[in-house]
Amino acid sequence: MVPLFPGVPGGPELLVILLLMIALFGxxxxxxxxxxxxxxxxxxxxxxxxxxxxxxxxxxxDEKE
Structure with a gap:
């Protein structure tokens, strides 16, 4: 069976999200x-x-004139 919700993002995924947020906003x-x-x-x-x-x-x- 496929779970409805995938797991919590791990380290690499969070790093990618952080870099994207820095690029988009910072x-x-x-x-x-x-x-x-x-x-x-x-x-x-x-x-x-x-x-x-x-x-x-x-x-x-002006003074010369």
Whole structure:
């Protein structure tokens, strides 16, 4: 006779399930956090410094006129 319910998953099956859960839920979260960190990194500071330089140049041009 075939049992209606197979046995409780063993070690290898639980390991596969754990790896799938990490891949499905953990990996996208880690990638999103890394992407957010990359976008909020030094690039923002560089852009802010560049905007400040351009604003200062505009003020100098306004004073010359």
């Amino acid at each position: 990996l996208p979260v880690v990638l999103a956090l890394l992407g957010w960190r990359y976008l909020r990194g030094d690039d923002v500071e560089d852009l802010e410094a560049r905007v400040s330089e351009l604003e200062a140049a505009l003020e100098e041009d």
